[in-house]
Amino acid sequence: MSDALDSNLANCLNETHRVGVDHSIKSIETQLQNWAAIYMNFSDIESHHWIQEIQGVNKSDISNLLEKSKYFVMEALQETFDFINAEIPHGVLIPRVKNYLDSRIIDTRVKFLDFADFVETFRFCKEEINCLNNILTDPTIDVNWISNWLLENSTIMYKKQLQNFLETEFPRRV
Amino acid sequence: MGFHDPIKTLESPIEVMYLMHKVFMSHSDHTLELVSKVETGECSITDVKRSFDLWIKHLLYHVQTEDYYMTGPLKEKKLQDGRMVLKENVSEHNDLREMGAELFAKIGKDARESLIEDVLALDDQNHEELLDQLRIADSAIIETLGKQTILRRSIRHIYRSIFDFIVVEFDHFENEESFVLPLVHDQMSYAEELECVRKLLIDDDSDNPTWILDFVRENLVDSDRKLLDEISENFQ
Secondary structure, eight states: OHHHHHHHHHHHHHHGGGBTTTBOHHHHHHHHHHHHHHHHHHHHHHHTSEEOOOTTSOHHHHHHHHHHHHHHHHHHHHHHHHHHHHHOTTSOOOHHHHHHHHHHHHHHHHHHHHHHHHHHHHEEOSOHHHHHHHHHTOTTSOHHHHHHHHHHHSOHHHHHHHHHHHHHHOTTOO | OOOOOOOOOOSSGGGHHHHHHHHHHHHHHHHHHHHHHHTTTSSOHHHHHHHHHHHHHHHHHHHHHIIIIIITTSOOOBOTTSOBHHHHHHHHHHHHHHHHHHHHHHHHSOHHHHHHHHHHHHOOSOHHHHHHHHHHHHHHHHHHHOHHHHHHHHHHHHHHHHHHHHHHHHHHHHHIIIIIHHHHHHHSOHHHHHHHHHHHHOOTTSSSTTHHHHHHHHTSOHHHHHHHHHHHTTOO
């Protein structure tokens, strides 16, 4: 999931130069909104995991570190939306404004990867498959939408693995 | 994100600045590309540092020389929105110097040290108190995160900082071309413009005075190089 989240932001960055050519700023905004929805699921799931024991370090300090890091991602994303609304009201993206939009997306990506590193290091997950199951069986979530999003945004390394999982666990998904 | 528009002709000597800005931006983009290649092992952080040092060397000389020989002798102009052209230009130069110095320190910093600073920035607590806690917990956290994770983290932070620096550099060059170059053209004679451009391209105080001219020439396409040569042939 974190791989797909990273890959999606990288795609978003590759598409900003197409705004006004064959993409609209709305499509970038929609991509970021979808990203935010998936990110919220990702961060919700991780917060239910145990914090790994590290000798000489308080668990509450690690927990605090994770919470702040998670919050910084949301803050960076909000700044990106605010920027789009304030600076690109008519969907026109001149080079100078595009640079600032890219800068905000890069900032979100960097903060997300920092957070993902902390999660991977400090959160202890015994059953990754169950985690994914928990997300996909959440009644508030459209299974088709989230699984398609994950498939579309996973890198080749994880796509096959995810596809096999979905075919086994959710055969009637599509 | 450089300046890619083709330049067909130079109306006056000061327009050599278009060529210089083009080369500088292209070198900045190249440095950013090097950073993205560090993680894949295609180049090292030493390559990034070397490229960045060259970038800063050129930029510092460029803004310093502009302050003395370009904006220095000009008369101020107020824009319709109230901004003062020359004051803004000098202020942008100072911003570039400041950002460049910060980035220089960041690239030279050990990944482990950067991580501690990042972690400090994450917390609202008293920094001194937290720093003590971190020193105690430091080795445990570093060991848990692992060298590769810390290095990756450091590289992406450097990438973000370099990108932001390029954004500021881009704005500055664009502003200069839009607002300062017309003033130069209006207020300086041909000979004064030529001397200003010579100062920007030739470092009289260096053992190798043509280090800027050579760098710009080497990094231009043939047609642009021809335009540069037509102007530099007139240097006294």
